[in-house]
Amino acid sequence: MSYDVPLAEGESVDEIPVDGDQSTGWQLWEVFMRPKRGLAYTHCGSVHAADADSAVLNARDAYTRLGGTASLWVVPSSAIHASDDPASMFEPADDKPYRHPTFYEIPDEVGQL
Amino acid sequence: MTDAADAALVEVLLRHADDNTILGQRLGEYISSAPELEEDLAIANGALDHIGVAMHLYEYAAEIAGGDASVDTYSMWRGEREFTNALIVEQPNTDFAHIVARAFLFGVCQTLLWEQLSRSSDERLAGIAARALKEATYHVTHARSWVVRLGDGTVESHTRMQAAIDEMWRFTGELFEPSDVDPALIDAGVVFEIATTRPQWDATVDAALEEATLTRPEDPYQATGGRSGRHTEHLGRLLAEMQWLQRAYPGASW
Numbered sequence: 001m002s003y004d005v006p007l008a009e010g011e012s013v014d015e016i017p018v019d020g021d022q023s024t025g026w027q028l029w030e031v032f033m034r035p036k037r038g039l040a041y042t043h044c045g046s047v048h049a050a051d052a053d054s055a056v057l058n059a060r061d062a063y064t065r066l067g068g069t070a071s072l073w074v075v076p077s078s079a080i081h082a083s084d085d086p087a088s089m090f091e092p093a094d095d096k097p098y099r100h101p102t103f104y105e106i107p108d109e110v111g112q113l
Numbered sequence: 114m115t116d117a118a119d120a121a122l123v124e125v126l127l128r129h130a131d132d133n134t135i136l137g138q139r140l141g142e143y144i145s146s147a148p149e150l151e152e153d154l155a156i157a158n159g160a161l162d163h164i165g166v167a168m169h170l171y172e173y174a175a176e177i178a179g180g181d182a183s184v185d186t187y188s189m190w191r192g193e194r195e196f197t198n199a200l201i202v203e204q205p206n207t208d209f210a211h212i213v214a215r216a217f218l219f220g221v222c223q224t225l226l227w228e229q230l231s232r233s234s235d236e237r238l239a240g241i242a243a244r245a246l247k248e249a250t251y252h253v254t255h256a257r258s259w260v261v262r263l264g265d266g267t268v269e270s271h272t273r274m275q276a277a278i279d280e281m282w283r284f285t286g287e288l289f290e291p292s293d294v295d296p297a298l299i300d301a302g303v304v305f306e307i308a309t310t311r312p313q314w315d316a317t318v319d320a321a322l323e324e325a326t327l328t329r330p331e332d333p334y335q336a337t338g339g340r341s342g343r344h345t346e347h348l349g350r351l352l353a354e355m356q357w358l359q360r361a362y363p364g365a366s367w
Contacts, residue, residue, distance in 0.1 A: 026149060047151050050262065056153035057255055061158050 027054040028077040031063055036070045046077060119277035121295035122235070124197075125172045125304050127187065128340060129226070130170035131198035134188055136219065137163035138355050141208050147231055152209075155255055162248040169241045186294070189359035193343040193349045201284035203339075210270075216256035216282055220290045221317050223249040225244075225310035234302035257321050264325025271326065278297040279323070279330050286335030287305070289314070 010029040025049040042099070044063050049055035055074040083089055093099070140160035147153040168184055175182040201219050206212050227249055232241035263274040289311045298304050322329050338344065358365060 028158065048149055054258060054262070057258060058155065060251075061155040062151060065158060 026050050029059070029074040030077050031055075031059040032073040032075065033059075033063060033069055034071050035068050041071075042084055048077060049073070049074075049100075115297075118295060118301070119177050121146070121298050122303060122340070123178050124259045125292075125294055125298065126170045126174040126177075128197045128239075130167040130174065130187065131196045132202050132219075132223075133167035133170070135196065135198045135351065136202040136215075137161070137167060137182065138351055139202065139204075139206060140212070143212060144353075148209060156212070159252055159255070159274055162252070166241065166245045166248070169244075173237055173241065191354050193344055193352055196344070196348065197340050197342060198344075198348075199284065199287050200336050200339040200345055201281060202286065203345060203351060204281065204284065205347055208273065208277070209259075210273040211280060213256050213259040213263065214274070214277035216252055217260050217321065218278075218285050218318065219288070220249055220253040220256055221314050222307075222310075223283075224253055225313055226307055229305040229307070231312065232302075233304065238303065242331050244249040260321055260327070261325040264322070264327040274325065275327050278327055279332070282330040282332055283336050287337045287339060288338070290337065 027050075028046055029046050029049055029052075030046050033044045034041045047055055047058040047062050049058045052074060055070055059072050059074055063069070136158045140156050140163065144153060144160070147156055162232035167188070171184040171187045174187065177235060199219070201215060204211070204215060224246060227242040231239050231246055233239040233242065260274065260278075263270040265271070266274075276314050289308050291308050292306065294304055299306060319329060336345070
């Protein structure tokens, strides 16, 4: 969707920033949620927002309504650098069971390592 | 409590319940029309918060009043003159700036109200207020961020945000009118005089307007009447839409 932003008297087009999503000027943010203190943040989705502060608010409204959230991170999607070519990156590790510590018993009391 | 005190408490509960019912319905109208999906979610969340608070207050009022009083009879079977909400919550959505201005100016007052009532000697009311306070605090955070962003944004957004603040301003005085609440309720610490929080409201609103580069309106005219059932022309249409199903099919449920 695109439309002309109405200009007020004395305003020029140059003053209206257009970054990211061209339809709204809002960029995409990845949302990471931590269910409680001590646990790791996990990715739960993404939101559009004009800046980091409003991204946190939008993430709150989009992903935390059902409760169970201790805190949120938002990261510009453009800052995420993803891996490529799964064949050469990850498959070489699949047939090397000797890399796993499976040759000794871990006592239950140790819990999550 | 005496019968008179019971009746006075019901009146207070209905007043605050009506505020939240009508604002919840108004915000509900806007669902699917926000500028972005994320804002739609935020506004829908807010609408549900308001309706939730209203429900708890109606339930409590119905228990005190007894008879056939219920959440449904209060919300669906009273007419325009029987609703005692403040005029600001029934004002039309107009545009996003008006929604934000209304949410902010009314929301700050709600946080002060719930903060007061969370100290009520009536435990049930204090519990409802404590929960509502957390929700209202978020509503203000959300609305304030937009007041500042739009006010201190482009010339277009500034102009429209200022127009919305100007439009809503005449309905803010009513929020702090000395209430005609039974003094016995105040003496018993059940409810408090909201007018005493006005300086805090002024300070909070002024700080936001300044950060948003907006001008505090000087319009001396302040509308009133909502608390005694004398409303603007907008409430009747809102109620018609909200109540038609219950009135066309009495007792309908799902």
